[in-house]
Amino acid sequence: MRQPFSILLVLIFLASWAKAQTLLVPDRVFDGMELHTDWVVAVQGNKIVYAGPETGLSRKASYQRKHLQGMTLMPGLIEGHSHLLLHPYNETDWNDQVLKESSAERAIRGAVHAKASLLAGITTMRDLGSEGAGYTDVYLKKTIEEGIIPGPRLLVAGPAIVATGAYGPKGFHEGVTVPLGAVPVSGRDAAIQEVRNQMGNGADLIKIYADYRWKTGEPSQPTFLQEEIDAMVAAATTAGRYVVAHASTPEGMRRAILGGVETIEHGDGGTMEIFQLMKEKNVAFCPTIAAGDATEQYKGWNKEKEPDTDRIVQKKKSFRLALQSGVDIVFGGDVGVFTHGENYRELELMVAYGMEPKKALQSATSVNARVFHLNGLGKIEAGFLADIIAVEGDPTKHIQQMRNVRFVMKDGVVYKSE
Template identity: 70%
Template sequence: MLQNKKVQLLFFIALVFSIKLTQAQTLLVPDRVFDGMEMHENWVIYVVDNQIEYAGEASKFRVPNEAAKIDLKGMTLMPGLIEGHSHLLLHPYNETEWNDQVLKESPVERAIRGSVAAKASLLAGITSMRDLGAEGAGYTDVYLKKTIDDGIIPGPRLKVAGPAIVATGAYGPKGFHDGVTVPLGAEPVSGIDDAIKAVRRQLGNGASFIKVYADYRWGKGEPSNPTFLQEELNVMVATAKSAGRYVVAHASTPEGMRRAILAGVETIEHGDGGTLEVFKLMKEKGVAFCPTITAGHAIERYKGWRPNINPDPERITKKKKSIQLALEAGVDIIFGGDVGVFAHGENYRELELMVEYGISPIAALQAATLVNAQLLHFENLGQLKKGFLADIIAVKGNPIKDITKMREIEFVMKDGIIL
């Protein structure tokens, strides 16, 4: 009996040892490494299964015999990018207007489009993504996330907002008489009780966080105005926090932004009309800013604007000013372009515009990696550091010297798997 137990123990030890030996081991040898904070020369990254085991100077690392070495000559290795504001269930408005996407494209069609968009994003180096609302497709984003998590389709790690929440009467599509039932782009609520129920319902149905529209256009062609009362915003944030989640706010007017900040949201999306006073309040309250530069830039181009040829439209002028004010106030800035308004996979456009509008290249890359990981709750991501998950990309050249190099993604690894 004792002999049998010894045999079983030896077999178990041998099995564990053999499993250890068969772990995937990869040594990545680029020209340089951006670790999420700064650039390094003569560094290597060693990955075992889906985790980084070493990130540092090549001369201080002894390469295991079992490691598969991948030379990335001429390239910069960096953490996988984290997209902060996406809509996988939308596609560019110059293909199909937003109203027609919501009214005429079924959730099934939009899910298929979303799966294509997820793959395009991943191959463009976006290994993680915050999706800011299904825009009329219910909880399709929740199920898109599930199919990626289950390995059914390729795509980034997702955090999703579900339907998002708007004030009754404030969101579209609009323009129909009161006898027509129109599918809306978000869930409408009014009053404290209704707001609490909506937050709990969305979280219960799988939303990773709650998105609210703190301001919007009440009528066609009108400027945006606040939508929710302070008390309504307060209670939605409190309800989400009690469930261990958080709230983000679409807001572009000073008052809409102010109410959302005071309510305790974690990020302000868009923020075109933000004043220095509002941005200072954001800094004081620890609220981050996702300017979504590329969406407005794309929309103006769809209208016929030619950058660097025509004068800047008002939308562009306001966006540039808002970023300068945010920088002056010292607000944390998130990388997130509102992709879906423009083509999925072209996320690099946001980085290029961030730099064009006054953000340094290294700060833009930090926003897309370390900063977004910390602010958007992506744990063990955003840095090339021992113990972190192996979401790693490589680009040609040095993107700190030339941010357009972010268009040239040559290598993508997600969760230790090379794509």
């Protein structure tokens, strides 16, 4: 009889552990919209079951208290534009990453990057293109979901889609065939076929390049015809997916918006007319400020001592116009161009370029959850998933506090507690 009794005790222990209740007690709570003092947050399993003043919580004695003194509790951050399979271009330029690093090496790097992102408070991430590594991002997502490696929950785009001849690596004579950073297509039928192929291989969304440089050193130009964009969006939305567009020229942005994409990535050349059209069509804007800031520094720009480069001047201008237009602004830094785990750089630059800290934090939590159709994420609210982080101080006053993530819980599991 001893063995069954022992098994019973184990089962009782596991059942009680599965129903473990934790009460998080910080100095303040940013709930995804507003800041509150004297709030606590109760977690049971992988769900938030209460958020509010402790006086409103019943059965307080049943909770294990976790004090987060001096900290602000908030929803886990939702990174809107990343490339887990890339690493900073000042380490290895993009061409060499695509041409010389195997998919196996890049997958291992991606696992390291995923862990760094999670520990920096990124509990959910859109990965917008494997950049020459096929469907490695799909399998990176799978290993995270199966608990093999730690990382954010992922929304992945697979290889992305470009117009034939527009993407790189480039610079080789016509007799040399090189792997490309995305899948090229031409024509309506081929575009539809590739969208379906990518969805069939596990892409959660489709990324297209609405404009790009046809030759190295040239300014970007529109790539896809309107009918091609329309067809790709129709093929994706029919299957319950959506399309995002790399676009930096007004015409490329316009075609993508009219075609029905859900977010515009980069948008450096955006005008007030274009941003107003985005707002009218309910298309969100992901400015990726930190990537441009990083690449200009890689080229030798000393941002502390030298005037803004032309690219930075234009970026500041387009971001101000976006703010004035009232379009939804997505937090997403194009991380991978710069170091994974330093996602805070985008938040700091959003504020430096004119956004209020609280609005930037909303962008990284509740706004991104809404724009990306992530029900049950992005807020500290009863019934929502327990994706929760804590940072030192008050980031609604000093956005730099987002560098100091001390507590990370994803899906009710604690990955960091300092």
